[in-house]
Amino acid sequence: MAPARRYETAAFGDGVQSLLLAVLVVVTIRNLASSTGRSRRFWIFMLLWAVGWLCGTLIWSWYEIVLKLPVPDVFIGDMLFFLLPVALMSALAVLPHAKQYEGPLAFSWLDFLILLLFWIYLYAVAVIPWEFVSLNTPQYSRNFDLLYAVETALPVLALIPMFLRAQGRWRGLYGMLFWASATFAVAVQVVNRALTVHSYYSGSLFDLGMVISTCIFIAALASSNNLPQPEPGVSTRLVGVLASRLAMAAVISLPSPWCAHCRTATCCWCSRRQTRSTRRCSIRSISTWRATSRRSRA
Numbered sequence: 001m002a003p004a005r006r007y008e009t010a011a012f013g014d015g016v017q018s019l020l021l022a023v024l025v026v027v028t029i030r031n032l033a034s035s036t037g038r039s040r041r042f043w044i045f046m047l048l049w050a051v052g053w054l055c056g057t058l059i060w061s062w063y064e065i066v067l068k069l070p071v072p073d074v075f076i077g078d079m080l081f082f083l084l085p086v087a088l089m090s091a092l093a094v095l096p097h098a099k100q101y102e103g104p105l106a107f108s109w110l111d112f113l114i115l116l117l118f119w120i121y122l123y124a125v126a127v128i129p130w131e132f133v134s135l136n137t138p139q140y141s142r143n144f145d146l147l148y149a150v151e152t153a154l155p156v157l158a159l160i161p162m163f164l165r166a167q168g169r170w171r172g173l174y175g176m177l178f179w180a181s182a183t184f185a186v187a188v189q190v191v192n193r194a195l196t197v198h199s200y201y202s203g204s205l206f207d208l209g210m211v212i213s214t215c216i217f218i219a220a221l222a223s224s225n226n227l228p229q230p231e232p233g234v235s236t237r238l239v240g241v242l243a244s245r246l247a248m249a250a251v252i253s254l255p256s257p258w259c260a261h262c263r264t265a266t267c268c269w270c271s272r273r274q275t276r277s278t279r280r281c282s283i284r285s286i287s288t289w290r291a292t293s294r295r296s297r298a
Contacts, residue, residue, distance in 0.1 A: 006201055007068065013203025014061035020214045021054040027221045034226050038096050045091035045112070046221070049084055056080045064202055073137045073195075078144060082123055085151045086116050088181070092158050096227070097170035122147060138196075145192045152185040169227050176220035184213035 028050045032043035059077040063069050090112045126147055130140035159178040166174050187209025194200035 007064075009203035010064045010201060011203075013207050014057070014064055017207065017211065017214065018054070018057050018061055020211065020218065021050065021057055024214065024218050024221065025050045025054055027218060031221060031225050037229060038094060039227060039229070042091050042094045042096035045087050045094065049087035049091065052080055052084050052087065056084070060202075074131050074135070074140060078127075079123060082127075082144070082148060082151070083116065083119060085155055086112075086119050088155045089158065090115060092155060092162065095162070097162075097166045097174075119151065141192070141196050145189070145196070148192070149185070149189055152181070152188060156181045156185055169224065173220055173224045173227070176216060176223075180213050180216035180220055183209055183216060187213055 025047070028043060028047045032040065032047055035043045056077040059080075060071055060075070063071045093111070126143040127140060130136040130143065156178060159174050159181060163171060163174040163178055190209060191200060191206050194204075194206045200206050
């Protein structure tokens with residue numbers, strides 16, 4: 001394709017996607033403004049997710065439309081795109097449709113921070129070394145695509161039991177979010193594969209899946225204003241406890257990937273001092289886990 005024609009196509013593709021995401025942000029803000037109680041936290045996380053997606057797309061568009069440069073293989077916005085599913089997973093973990101357990105192990109902002117740091121940690125282990133330490137674009141792309149595939153699949157899997165357990169309008173919302181998330185997970189892998197073989201350009205047919213998923217997200221959120229408050233007959237104490245314990249398990253598991261990655265006794269990340277610190281952190285996490293478990297059973 002001629003450079004002038006490709007620029008016009010990229011401008012059209014980036015403009016359409018940015019416009020759709022701006023609509024998504026506006027719809028999410030509307031839902032947040034009219035929400036109360038636990039559902040308000042759900043919409044806050046959804047807004048973080050929508051704004052992050054829009055910002056990453058605008059950075060991409062800045063390269064192609066304003067600077068008129070191809071987006072580099074090692075893209076500055078990759079980490080932002082990588083962390084977007086964390087906000088979506090946190091929104092789903094709130095379980096706004098149900099009367100959730102409010103004890104010490106209920107999903108909280110601290111759990112969100114732990115979840116965020118855990119995925120940043122995985123990104124630092126598997127991706128950053130090939131981005132900043134020793135540039136290796138093929139290895140960087142493989143590791144990023146693999147981690148991102150796992151991360152984008154998690155909300156899809158989480159939405160299945162949520163759809164089965166919810167009722168009324170919440171059930172409809174979770175059903176549409178499932179199809180939107182599944183379409184996005186497939187579309188992003190198609191785009192990443194095309195980027196790897198250098199056959200992708202903005203505005204091409206590779207963007208069709210992304211546009212479809214964005215439209216489904218907009219339709220899902222646009223029809224979800226003023227959703228009903230949690231149903232009094234539904235209890236999610238066990239799920240709330242499980243979500244928080246998984247966050248604790250993420251902290252406890254942090255030292256092991258570093259050791260597996262480094263495989264050297266002299267590596268700075270696996271020094272004796274840090275090993276002792278992480279061991280103390282793990283012991284304290286386990287102690288807190290046991291103490292709060294005893295309180296929740298009491």
